[in-house]
Amino acid sequence: MAQKRAFNEGKRHFKKNKKQKTTTVSDGSNEDVLLADVRRLLKTTNSSEGQKVEPQEQTEIDVNISELSSTGDGLAHKDGSVIVVPFAVPGDTVTAKVYKNNSDQGYALADFVKVVQAGEHRTEKPGCGYFTKCSGCQFQHLPYAYQLAHKRTVVERAYQNFSKLPASAVPSVRDTCGSPLIYGYRTKLTPHFDGPPGGRQSRRKGEKPTWDEVPPIGFMLKGTRKTLDIEDCPIGTDAVRRGNKRERKRVAENIDQYQRGATLLLRENTERVKKDDTQAEKKDTENGDDVVVEDRGDFLHRKTCITDQRAISTEYIDDYRLDNPAGAFFQNNNSILPLVTQYIRENILGPDAGSESPIKNMIDAYCGSGFFTITLSSMFKQSVGIDISHQSIDFASKNASLNNLPKDSVRFIAGDANALFDAFDRSKFPADETAVVIDPPRKGCDEGFISQLMDYGPKRLCYVSCNVHTQARDVGWLVGGLGERQGMYEIESIRGFDFFPQTSHVEGVAFLKRVDKDVSAEPASKEGEVTAASNEDQSESAAPTAKENAT
Numbered sequence: 001m002a003q004k005r006a007f008n009e010g011k012r013h014f015k016k017n018k019k020q021k022t023t024t025v026s027d028g029s030n031e032d033v034l035l036a037d038v039r040r041l042l043k044t045t046n047s048s049e050g051q052k053v054e055p056q057e058q059t060e061i062d063v064n065i066s067e068l069s070s071t072g073d074g075l076a077h078k079d080g081s082v083i084v085v086p087f088a089v090p091g092d093t094v095t096a097k098v099y100k101n102n103s104d105q106g107y108a109l110a111d112f113v114k115v116v117q118a119g120e121h122r123t124e125k126p127g128c129g130y131f132t133k134c135s136g137c138q139f140q141h142l143p144y145a146y147q148l149a150h151k152r153t154v155v156e157r158a159y160q161n162f163s164k165l166p167a168s169a170v171p172s173v174r175d176t177c178g179s180p181l182i183y184g185y186r187t188k189l190t191p192h193f194d195g196p197p198g199g200r201q202s203r204r205k206g207e208k209p210t211w212d213e214v215p216p217i218g219f220m221l222k223g224t225r226k227t228l229d230i231e232d233c234p235i236g237t238d239a240v241r242r243g244n245k246r247e248r249k250r251v252a253e254n255i256d257q258y259q260r261g262a263t264l265l266l267r268e269n270t271e272r273v274k275k276d277d278t279q280a281e282k283k284d285t286e287n288g289d290d291v292v293v294e295d296r297g298d299f300l301h302r303k304t305c306i307t308d309q310r311a312i313s314t315e316y317i318d319d320y321r322l323d324n325p326a327g328a329f330f331q332n333n334n335s336i337l338p339l340v341t342q343y344i345r346e347n348i349l350g351p352d353a354g355s356e357s358p359i360k361n362m363i364d365a366y367c368g369s370g371f372f373t374i375t376l377s378s379m380f381k382q383s384v385g386i387d388i389s390h391q392s393i394d395f396a397s398k399n400a401s402l403n404n405l406p407k408d409s410v411r412f413i414a415g416d417a418n419a420l421f422d423a424f425d426r427s428k429f430p431a432d433e434t435a436v437v438i439d440p441p442r443k444g445c446d447e448g449f450i451s452q453l454m455d456y457g458p459k460r461l462c463y464v465s466c467n468v469h470t471q472a473r474d475v476g477w478l479v480g481g482l483g484e485r486q487g488m489y490e491i492e493s494i495r496g497f498d499f500f501p502q503t504s505h506v507e508g509v510a511f512l513k514r515v516d517k518d519v520s521a522e523p524a525s526k527e528g529e530v531t532a533a534s535n536e537d538q539s540e541s542a543a544p545t546a547k548e549n550a551t
């Protein structure tokens with residue numbers, strides 16, 4: 001009998017220092033991920049136990065960086081504590097200034113001060129003048145191959161730390177797929193500025209707040225809650241960078257019209273025009289510097305930057321046109337998306353699937369404005385996407401029409417993924433003929449969703465996630481079980497995709513297959529009949545045991 005797994009491991013409470021305050025660390029948060037790395041490092045370096053010297057806050061110390069954390073920080077072991085230093089590289093000796101000592105957790109957070117001796121991997125000239133000040137990028141001093149190799153390790157550790165699966169249940173993580181563009185890739189940036197000093201008091205008194213000067217407009221200064229003024233961000237696309245310049249000028253000229261701080265939207269928009277379109281040429285001349293023109297074979301892509309949240313932005317991926325409300329979620333690195341869709345096409349039917357694949361249907365849970373449903377639709381007889389946002393579903397339906405997809409085979413439903421399996425006719429989507437794509441927000445799937453998914457028991461799963469740590473937890477449930485529910489899947493492959501070069505983020509794509517019953521060993525069932533219940537019985541043998549789970 002397989003081990004029953006804790007139903008909700010989502011929130012853990014840690015006692016904090018002498019005041020006995022507790023803090024909640026949610027699954028997959030930066031703190032949770034860092035803690036797992038700290039514990040592992042302390043375990044492997046327990047030789048100095050008993051001679052622990054707590055680093056004093058506000059003191060400067062020199063430390064040798066031994067590894068990179070999954071959050072992108074350098075980790076050093078010193079006198080029984082782990083010192084966490086941003087912008088540091090394994091092999092570096094750096095001076096760091098401790099600003100927070102989490103002694104009960106065994107680590108201290110420090111600011112990077114300077115490099116004393118550079119490690120061998122610190123070879124790149126950062127592409128941005130704000131590097132080591134801006135909190136956006138962590139890796140501009142690292143060669144791209146090193147960044148990709150590190151992200152593979154991040155995915156590996158995610159499964160070691162959060163899936164609760166034995167190593168034997170997790171296949172070797174594939175090499176990270178790199179992004180074709182490593183700068184100039186971000187199609188969306190959202191710089192912000194803070195309100196005027198004393199603004200709240202002025203408003204309370206019924207007075208209009210005034211500005212002494214134009215405030216910094218940009219991103220967070222690393223390790224603080226202050227805004228760093230950013231004139232230019234080289235990970236943005238050319239159109240977005242031009243938009244940033246324009247928006248900064250507009251805000252500076254109109255700052256008196258703002259009573260509070262604000263977040264600006266910079267979203268790339270693409271207009272596809274035939275090469276001989278003289279009207280488009282005229283527009284380009286009129287709009288001058290605002291338009292970036294890219295040659296795409298028979299077409300030109302005219303790229304501009306949208307700043308109105310309610311406007312519609314357009315992107316082209318694999319020749320599909322996808323419209324989206326500019327302020328709503330859409331993937332931010334257009335250059336890597338064709339590689340992701342290609343990879344999913346190559347794997348979603350299974351490694352042995354030829355033209356005779358039993359998989360005829362696709363369900364896209366958390367579908368947004370239909371990116372996966374639409375770009376993969378040609379592989380399936382019918383596809384259905386579901387998303388909690390009515391606005392996204394409206395756009396998904398419009399996108400299906402824009403791409404001339406038949407209404408009877410590509411459909412979208414507005415609703416909670418947790419109720420997904422009540423929302424459509426299961427008999428039209430037999431589990432044996434269906435693949436489910438899952439692409440939830442950073443917090444991952446709800447337990448309710450995972451349980452329902454296992455009740456339904458689709459033959460194949462493709463789990464895409466921008467948080468490989470919550471993804472590993474959820475995959476652990478699907479394979480190892482959740483609460484009373486036994487797991488019923490096996491991991492086929494795991495691979496990271498580098499959606500955000502120069503940063504510590506990695507997108508995970510995992511393929512899972514249902515562990516099917518060996519019908520020859522079960523005389524009572526009819527040949528070929530595989531039900532969710534029978535899969536559940538069978539999964540016991542595939543699920544890890546209590547002992548394995550504990551390792």
Ligand SMILES: C[S@@+](CC[C@H](N)C(=O)[O-])C[C@H]1O[C@@H](n2cnc3c(N)ncnc32)[C@H](O)[C@@H]1O
Pocket residue numbers: 329330331365366367368369370371372386387388389392415416417418439440441442466
């Ligand atoms: C990471 S986005 C993925 C969107 C889409 N797959 C794409 O690539 O553009 C996550 C999506 O999950 C949706 N979402 C969040 N919670 C949900 C829930 N409980 N049920 C259904 N959709 C949900 C959000 O509206 C968002 O569109």
